[in-house]
Amino acid sequence: MKKGSVVIFAIVIFFLSFFLALFKGPLVERLLLRPPLSELEKPELVEAIKKQSGDWEAGFPQPIFLNAPVSYPLAQIVETQVLGQARASGEKWIEIDLSDQKLSAHEGDQIVYSFFVSTGKWAPTPTGDFRIWIKLRYSTMSGGNKADGTYYYLPNVPYVMFFHNGFGLHGTYWHNNFGSPMSHGCVNLSTIDAEKLFWWAEPTMPSGKNMAYPTKDNPGTRVVIHE
Numbered sequence: 056m057k058k059g060s061v062v063i064f065a066i067v068i069f070f071l072s073f074f075l076a077l078f079k080g081p082l083v084e085r086l087l088l089r090p091p092l093s094e095l096e097k098p099e100l101v102e103a104i105k106k107q108s109g110d111w112e113a114g115f116p117q118p119i120f121l122n123a124p125v126s127y128p129l130a131q132i133v134e135t136q137v138l139g140q141a142r143a144s145g146e147k148w149i150e151i152d153l154s155d156q157k158l159s160a161h162e163g164d165q166i167v168y169s170f171f172v173s174t175g176k177w178a179p180t181p182t183g184d185f186r187i188w189i190k191l192r193y194s195t196m197s198g199g200n201k202a203d204g205t206y207y208y209l210p211n212v213p214y215v216m217f218f219h220n221g222f223g224l225h226g227t228y229w230h231n232n233f234g235s236p237m238s239h240g241c242v243n244l245s246t247i248d249a250e251k252l253f254w255w256a257e258p259t260m261p262s263g264k265n266m267a268y269p270t271k272d273n274p275g276t277r278v279v280i281h282e
Contacts, residue, residue: 111131112193112210120207145163147160157169157171170248182280183280190258191265194225196209230243256275
């Protein structure tokens with residue numbers, strides 16, 4: 056090989072190596088056909104959730120869903136009684152059927168609650184076997200993309216139970232289309248249904264608190280999601 060050719064070859068290898076080092080993340084993902092990390096799976100979102108108190112946020116900005124202002128009524132919920140008392144015996148677990156858009160709350164082999172829900176439309180709801188890792192009486196949620204019309208900013212989302220990173224079960228005030236996919240990956244319930252499930256599911260919320268983590272003696276309820 057001539058000296059000039061060797062120099063050119065070395066230059067090409069150098070720039071190719073530089074390009075791969077710079078773009079290896081996205082390139083490897085595409086080559087391996089792996090989807091990008093969902094915004095609800097990112098560690099920084101999980102850390103932000105951990106910093107939330109579950110308290111009502113006063114003076115909140117205009118809620119937004121799919122780039123549009125939310126016109127549904129929004130007010131702090133006043134509970135007159137604790138709902139969701141156990142009616143059967145056996146381990147509590149939650150089943151979500153994505154095909155039927157339906158949630159069933161089990162106690163052992165008995166179904167004690169059954170609700171229509173809305174799961175992922177603009178991003179998929181994960182399937183698998185999970186556990187509730189934090190409960191928040193209220194939570195602020197935001198994400199999506201303004202460019203493609205999926206942006207949302209939703210303060211004071213009620214009765215939130217996160218089961219996998221930023222994926223959660225929660226009440227919904229911005230739509231009433233339960234039984235059809237309508238979410239960015241979470242499991243949307245009507246606020247009335249979410250209230251029942253929130254007080255039924257574990258971990259048990261300490262008196263006077265709006266946030267609870269599971270413990271060894273107060274574990275999070277199992278959540279099973281399937282097609």
